[in-house]
Amino acid sequence: MTVQETPHVAGVGSGRETARSQSAQWPRPAKTVRRLPVQKDWPLWAIVAVQIGILVAIIGLWQLGADDGWIDGFFWSKPSAIFATLITFFTEGDAFTDISFTFRSTIIGFVIGTTAGSMLGLSFWWSRNYAAIAQPYVICFESLPKLALAPLVILVFGLGLASKVAIATALTVIVSTLTTYAGVKAVDPDQEKLFYSLGASRMQVFRKLVVPFCLPWTISVLRVNIGLALTGAVVGEFIASQHGLGRQILYAGQTYDIALVWVAVLVLSTLAIVMYVTVSWLESVLRKGVKQ
Amino acid sequence: MSFKTPVGAFEALAPVTLNISQGRFVSLIGPSGCGKSTIFNIVAGLLEPSSGRVLIDGADATGTIGRVGYMLQKDLLLPWRTVLDNVILGMEIQGVPLRDARARALPLLRRYGLAGFEYLYPSALSGGMRQRAALLRTLLFDTDVILLDEPFGALDAQTKLQMQEWLLQLWSDFGKTVVFVTHDIEEAIYLSDEVHVMATRPGRIVESIPVAIARPRARSATLTPGFIAIKERCLALLTLAHHASLEAAA
Numbered sequence: 001m002t003v004q005e006t007p008h009v010a011g012v013g014s015g016r017e018t019a020r021s022q023s024a025q026w027p028r029p030a031k032t033v034r035r036l037p038v039q040k041d042w043p044l045w046a047i048v049a050v051q052i053g054i055l056v057a058i059i060g061l062w063q064l065g066a067d068d069g070w071i072d073g074f075f076w077s078k079p080s081a082i083f084a085t086l087i088t089f090f091t092e093g094d095a096f097t098d099i100s101f102t103f104r105s106t107i108i109g110f111v112i113g114t115t116a117g118s119m120l121g122l123s124f125w126w127s128r129n130y131a132a133i134a135q136p137y138v139i140c141f142e143s144l145p146k147l148a149l150a151p152l153v154i155l156v157f158g159l160g161l162a163s164k165v166a167i168a169t170a171l172t173v174i175v176s177t178l179t180t181y182a183g184v185k186a187v188d189p190d191q192e193k194l195f196y197s198l199g200a201s202r203m204q205v206f207r208k209l210v211v212p213f214c215l216p217w218t219i220s221v222l223r224v225n226i227g228l229a230l231t232g233a234v235v236g237e238f239i240a241s242q243h244g245l246g247r248q249i250l251y252a253g254q255t256y257d258i259a260l261v262w263v264a265v266l267v268l269s270t271l272a273i274v275m276y277v278t279v280s281w282l283e284s285v286l287r288k289g290v291k292q
Numbered sequence: 293m294s295f296k297t298p299v300g301a302f303e304a305l306a307p308v309t310l311n312i313s314q315g316r317f318v319s320l321i322g323p324s325g326c327g328k329s330t331i332f333n334i335v336a337g338l339l340e341p342s343s344g345r346v347l348i349d350g351a352d353a354t355g356t357i358g359r360v361g362y363m364l365q366k367d368l369l370l371p372w373r374t375v376l377d378n379v380i381l382g383m384e385i386q387g388v389p390l391r392d393a394r395a396r397a398l399p400l401l402r403r404y405g406l407a408g409f410e411y412l413y414p415s416a417l418s419g420g421m422r423q424r425a426a427l428l429r430t431l432l433f434d435t436d437v438i439l440l441d442e443p444f445g446a447l448d449a450q451t452k453l454q455m456q457e458w459l460l461q462l463w464s465d466f467g468k469t470v471v472f473v474t475h476d477i478e479e480a481i482y483l484s485d486e487v488h489v490m491a492t493r494p495g496r497i498v499e500s501i502p503v504a505i506a507r508p509r510a511r512s513a514t515l516t517p518g519f520i521a522i523k524e525r526c527l528a529l530l531t532l533a534h535h536a537s538l539e540a541a542a
Contacts, residue, residue, distance in 0.1 A: 194368045197336045198382040198433055199358020208385075212372050 077258040085259040086266070094243075095267070101243035102233055103271060105161050109168020110229035116169070117176025118218045125184045125210050126202070138177060146170045147235050154240045164241070168232035172225040176218065183217030184210060219286045226279045230272055245271070304330050306496040307344065310488065312471065314436070317463055319472045319480035319487045320497075321526065327495025328473045332439045335471070336362040348437060358386070361438035361468075365445060367426035369414035375425050376401065376410045382433025397432055404428060404462065420451040424458065431462065437469045445475065452476075453511070456483060460508070477526045482514055487522070489529045499529055 059079045065071030066078035073081075089095050124131040150167050157163035187210055195205045237246025245268045252260035305327040312318050320328050333339035335346050337357040346354045353359045361382070369378045379401065380393035388396075401410050405424055414422055423443055430438050443459075444452045456479060463470055474480050480487050484503055491498045501522055505513050513519055 188366075188368070190364050190366055191368050191370075193333075193338055194362070194364060195381075195385070196338060196357050197360075197362035198385045200385045204385055208381075209370070212370070 074256070075258065077262055081259040082262045082266075085257075086263045089260070089263050089267075098243055098245050098248050098264075099267065099271060101161070101241075102164075102230075102237065102245045102268070103275075105164035105233040105236065105244070106168055106226070106229045106275065108161075109165045109232055110172055110226055112165065113169040113172025113229065114176045114218070114222065114225050117173040118180045118214075120173070121177045121180025121182075121184060121218075122206075122211065122214060124181050125187070125206060131181075138174070138181075142174050142178065146174075147232075150235055150239050154236065159240050159242060164233045164236035164244070167236040168229040171228040171232040175221050175225055175228065179217050179221045180214050183214035186217075187213050216287065219283050222279050222283050223276060226275050227272065230268075230275065234268065304495055306494040308495070308497055310497065312437075312469060314469055315467050316485045317470045317472065317483055319474060319484040320490055321474060321477060321480045321487060321530070322490030322495075323492050323530065325495070326490040326492040328490060329441060330495065332362065332441055332471070332473065335437075335439060336360055338362075359435065359437075361430040361433045361435045363426055363430040363438065363440045363443055365442045367414070367422040369422055369425055369429075371414055374411050374413060375406060375417070378414065379425055379429040379432055381429055386433070393432075397428075400428060400432065405458065418451075419447055420455060423447065423455060427459070427462070431466060431468070435468075437471070440470060440472045442473055442475065444479070452479070459483065464508075477523055477530075478514060481519060481522050481526070482509065487526065489526055491529075499525075501525060 062071065062076070063079045066073040066076065071078075124134065146167070149170070153166050153170070154163045157166050191209060191213075192205060195209055200208075233244070234246035234249075237244035238250050241247040245264050248264040249261055249268070252258070252264060308327075308331065310331075320331070322328060330339065334341045334344075334354075337346075337353065337355050337359060340355050344354075345352055348359055369375075370381070373381075376394060376397060380388075380390070380397045383393040383396070384390065398410060401407065406421065406428070409417060409421060409425075414425065417425065427440070427443060430440075444455050447455060460483065472480065472483060481503055487501045487503060488497050489499045489501065490496065503522060505516070505518060
């Protein structure tokens with residue numbers, strides 16, 4: 001490969017030869033040779049051991065710091081006090097009334113919101129005009145900070161369970177609507193064509209194609225919705241309520257009972273985890289049911 | 293059966309007249325965009341022609357659905373239904389009780405190569421098997437005419453040959469009138485009694501070529517001079533159409 005031949009060859013048509021000769025003019029950059037990065041997986045026990053270790057270290061440091069005074073025990077409380085409060089919370093207070101109140105408003109709001117939202121989303125299949133008309137309202141309601149309306153909801157629905165359910169519903173309904181509508185829009189037009197070629201009515205297409213097709217979409221929001229419903233219920237309790245873990249947290253904070261705040265948050269988290277796991281299980285069962 | 297199809301708003305189709313007598317196997321071949329699918333959609337009642345009519349057994353069937361069996365390019369099996377429940381879809385929509393529909397479908401599934409797959413979901417089936425299920429669904433939707441839009445287009449060459457034999461078997465067993473769309477000239481000639489070659493801009497039929505090869509046809513029929521002559525004629529027409537459309541574009 002020499003440079004001299006370039007002027008002769010150029011123009012004759014062997015562009016490739018020219019390019020090759022030219023590339024000889026620039027030296028090749030030295031390449032860095034690397035090995036494929038490989039990650040080694042630790043055994044499960046090692047992972048769990050480290051996880052527990054971190055937890056113990058945090059609690060230990062917290063306790064130590066509060067005892068020694070370099071963590072302000074008044075603002076942050078300390079693990080031993082929290083544990084003591086936890087015992088009192090369950091033995092003396094009306095813990096179970098609060099838990100069941102929050103649990104009920106969450107579940108009822110979740111069920112109403114998810115069902116109504118899915119039905120609303122599915123209803124958009126029936127008419128493109130209706131869907132187009134509803135579109136801006138749906139988007140408005142989605143972008144609206146629903147929690148900002150919570151005081152109004154309390155005024156309308158009162159201090160009891162109904163207002164918490166209403167807020168939980170408001171938070172969940174829109175997610176279900178939008179997701180189910182996304183499912184509706186994803187229905188294969190050819191699939192609809194097939195149904196119509198078999199002489200199907202719109203109701204038949206809806207029941208035998210659209211609903212089963214959108215079911216996985218509806219199911220996929222269950223886990224998101226359970227979290228949102230809980231948020232709605234707790235915020236409702238923050239604003240005005242006579243029961244519930246949210247009210248307990250607010251009350252404890254206002255009376256500087258920081259240990260009780262932690263206890264209520266802990267119980268609330270446990271409730272959230274239990275509901276999340278249950279819904280995840282429900283989701284996997286339903287998914288198997290719809291075969292997708 | 294006869295239909296006269298015609299002119300879309302942007303002239304998707306020039307006036308087309310196509311007469312197909314009962315029990316015949318007829319193919320349409322032509323370049324993409326020549327209106328094969330448009331004709332099918334009009335015949336199936338999924339598209340209202342701007343003018344012209346569809347006549348089935350002398351009765352006007354323009355714009356009415358459910359009169360012919362229509363198999364689209366994709367198999368469109370419902371993933372949440374078993375193969376058996378997929379093939380009875382047409383009967384179910386027509387209001388046949390589920391039990392009767394299944395009882396009618398089961399022996400057919402077994403006889404036509406889907407034995408052992410009846411209660412599986414479509415995701416467990418190969419491409420060829422899915423196409424079989426889709427075709428049986430079309431047949432079980434008991435109509436005299438069935439439209440097949442490139443049913444074997446996505447299959448590999450060997451499966452395609454098997455499916456062609458299988459389709460001919462079904463056709464002779466059921467005695468349906470079949471209209472078949474394909475890109476594959478050899479497939480069209482091998483299967484059909486008559487091949488209609490189409491051209492584009494606007495979509496129209498340029499020539500109808502009868503295939504006078506005795507049935508049942510052996511695969512070796514594709515090597516006979518008669519077959520090759522038809523194939524050459526089709527190729528010539530399609531290449532001509534291709535050049536014409538290039539010139540029109542330029």
